[in-house]
Amino acid sequence: MKFKTLAVAAALAGLGAGAVLAAGEPQVVRQDMMKKVGGAMGALSGIAKGEKPYDAEIVKASLATMSEVARAFPEQFPAGSETGAETEASPKIWEAPDDFKAKADRLAADAEAALASLPADQAGVGAALGAIGKNCGGCHEVYRVKK
Amino acid sequence: MTLRKIATGLVMVAVLAVAAFLYVTAPERLPAEVWASAGAPDLANGERIFHAGGCSSCHAAPGAPDDRKTVLSGGLALKSPFGTFHVPNISPDETAGIGAWTLAEFGDAMKRGTGRDGEHLYPSFPYASYSRMTVQDIADLYAYLGTLPKSADVAPEHDLPFPFNVRLSLGGWKRLYLDEAPRVTLSDADEKVRHGQYLVEGPGHCGECHTPRDILGGLKTDQWLAGAPNPEGGEGRVPNITPREGGFGGWSEGDIASYLETGFTPEFDSVGGAMVAVQKNLAALPAADREAIAAYLKAIPAR
Numbered sequence: 001m002k003f004k005t006l007a008v009a010a011a012l013a014g015l016g017a018g019a020v021l022a023a024g025e026p027q028v029v030r031q032d033m034m035k036k037v038g039g040a041m042g043a044l045s046g047i048a049k050g051e052k053p054y055d056a057e058i059v060k061a062s063l064a065t066m067s068e069v070a071r072a073f074p075e076q077f078p079a080g081s082e083t084g085a086e087t088e089a090s091p092k093i094w095e096a097p098d099d100f101k102a103k104a105d106r107l108a109a110d111a112e113a114a115l116a117s118l119p120a121d122q123a124g125v126g127a128a129l130g131a132i133g134k135n136c137g138g139c140h141e142v143y144r145v146k147k
Numbered sequence: 148m149t150l151r152k153i154a155t156g157l158v159m160v161a162v163l164a165v166a167a168f169l170y171v172t173a174p175e176r177l178p179a180e181v182w183a184s185a186g187a188p189d190l191a192n193g194e195r196i197f198h199a200g201g202c203s204s205c206h207a208a209p210g211a212p213d214d215r216k217t218v219l220s221g222g223l224a225l226k227s228p229f230g231t232f233h234v235p236n237i238s239p240d241e242t243a244g245i246g247a248w249t250l251a252e253f254g255d256a257m258k259r260g261t262g263r264d265g266e267h268l269y270p271s272f273p274y275a276s277y278s279r280m281t282v283q284d285i286a287d288l289y290a291y292l293g294t295l296p297k298s299a300d301v302a303p304e305h306d307l308p309f310p311f312n313v314r315l316s317l318g319g320w321k322r323l324y325l326d327e328a329p330r331v332t333l334s335d336a337d338e339k340v341r342h343g344q345y346l347v348e349g350p351g352h353c354g355e356c357h358t359p360r361d362i363l364g365g366l367k368t369d370q371w372l373a374g375a376p377n378p379e380g381g382e383g384r385v386p387n388i389t390p391r392e393g394g395f396g397g398w399s400e401g402d403i404a405s406y407l408e409t410g411f412t413p414e415f416d417s418v419g420g421a422m423v424a425v426q427k428n429l430a431a432l433p434a435a436d437r438e439a440i441a442a443y444l445k446a447i448p449a450r
Contacts, residue, residue: 038415045415088419090382133417137410137426140419145383 027085030076033069040065048126056118059125063115070108074101090145100143107135172318174261182251185286193291196284198431200350204424205234220298225271226379229364230307232271240297253289260321267317276352278327324365330354331371331447343443346436356385373450383420391449403441
């Protein structure tokens with residue numbers, strides 16, 4: 001009896017260890033991707049607020065990051081990745097994948113439009129951010145569940 | 148014979164108890180002088196209060212685009228542990244909306260949860276917060292709502308199981324949870340903090356989602372703004388916004404005001420869920436209002 005209890009406990013512990021996700025799993029990949037967008041947003045915001053000097057290379061790199069991440073982002077939600085690694089992904093992503101992808105594409109398109117006519121000064125960065133930033137809340141309103 | 152007398156006596160006591168309950172908990176109206184005392188309406192302030200209160204978050208049609216958020220046609224279904232509430236039309240339409248309501252009728256709904264026909268309103272309409280609003284702000288809001296577009300939409304009746312469908316019982320709820328007292332006592336609060344307190348505890352009704360509720364749906368005020376489960380059930384949690392170490396306490400006043408204006412956290416994560424609509428409303432306020440809210444949130448006790 002006691003042995004059986006121990007065996008069950010050991011099996012459960014094994015399951016628990018297996019549930020810890022390693023780097024490379026979609027839940028972790030997409031969280032890192034969002035952090036990259038956040039970092040790019042922060043860099044651009046610093047310039048827009050005048051806390052950092054205008055730097056064309058940083059603006060270009062930040063916008064490129066947003067575009068790249070947004071294009072690849074909707075592919076990081078395969079079946080089976082609905083839970084785990086404290087994901088804040090809403091089940092609605094899997095219910096309306098086309099709308100979710102459209103929202104990500106919109107962010108990419110806005111970032112690419114800003115890249116094409118690269119903002120030339122602090123005010124230009126602010127205007128571009130105003131347009132791009134709406135996408136963040138617009139998507140998180142529906143597709144993210146805060147834990 | 149004696150037994151019969153006792154039984155009759157018990158029935159009479161029960162009848163008297165119910166009568167006393169209904170008398171004590173009858174829907175309340177404020178004296179007419181209260182509403183007559185309001186000065187000429189200030190429409191600009193009414194619009195400010197409209198944004199501070201986030202009226203459109205519930206009363207605009209579900210999924211309405213930004214340019215239709217002032218059509219207060221209602222229709223949103225609010226799921227709760229007590230059943231599903233259907234948000235009513237409060238556009239100035241005379242039959243479908245509240246266009247025929249007087250200021251006193253509107254004001255009694257806001258401050259006492261009393262409907263136009265003298266019925267108790269459900270606290271899904273957060274009058275237990277709005278009770279703290281000034282008469283003038285309510286008069287200004289009333290005038291502003293009258294300038295918005297009309298809608299002829301009619302929302303379905305609330306879908307509530309017994310006993311929650313008995314409106315008379317709401318009188319008891321109000322005895323327990325409806326008052327105008329401050330939610331927290333802040334000694335030596337300056338004018339800015341007091342202004343923030345008014346906005347958060349009154350029109351802003353932040354505590355309705357950010358404070359946990361007891362089994363009767365009343366706010367646990369000793370856990371004021373300490374975070375709560377998602378009121379609509381399901382996953383997610385409404386965050387603790389008290390100045391707790393290791394949590395929201397790490398945000399400066401400037402961080403909070405900036406978040407309410409732009410929707411970005413200090414780490415450039417963005418606002419999400421139901422807070423997106425709230426943040427957009429608060430972004431429409433004067434900067435001094437957001438700064439006052441931030442000052443108040445830094446002044447309340449950490450939980």
